Amino acid sequence: MTRISTSIIYLILFFINVRFVKNQQTTNFSCEPRPTQADTTDKLQRLRAHLVNNNLFAYVIFSEDEHGSEYVQLYDERRAWISGFLGSAGT
Numbered sequence: 736m737t738r739i740s741t742s743i744i745y746l747i748l749f750f751i752n753v754r755f756v757k758n759q760q761t762t763n764f765s766c767e768p769r770p771t772q773a774d775t776t777d778k779l780q781r782l783r784a785h786l787v788n789n790n791l792f793a794y795v796i797f798s799e800d801e802h803g804s805e806y807v808q809l810y811d812e813r814r815a816w817i818s819g820f821l822g823s824a825g826t
Contacts, residue, residue, distance in 0.1 A: 742795075749793055773819040782817065 800811035815821050
């Protein structure tokens with residue numbers, strides 16, 4: 736499968752799940768982030784508010800940098816910055 740078709744599949748799956756997020760007014764989880772874990776609550780709330788205010792349904796954050804490098808520098812880790820996810824799976 737090509738990189739483009741894989742991205743399209745991820746987008747389709749994302750849009751299917753957007754309905755759940757769009758219908759969910761607030762998230763009230765009682766878990767606290769660990770001291771070594773990034774607290775991304777404020778960033779995600781601002782992103783979600785921006786999506787709602789601009790009538791957007793998705794914002795795709797790719798794992799790679801603008802050059803498509805195999806190893807991404809720390810300053811280009813966009814997915815980790817917005818979500819705190821440091822794993823290798825995902826787009």
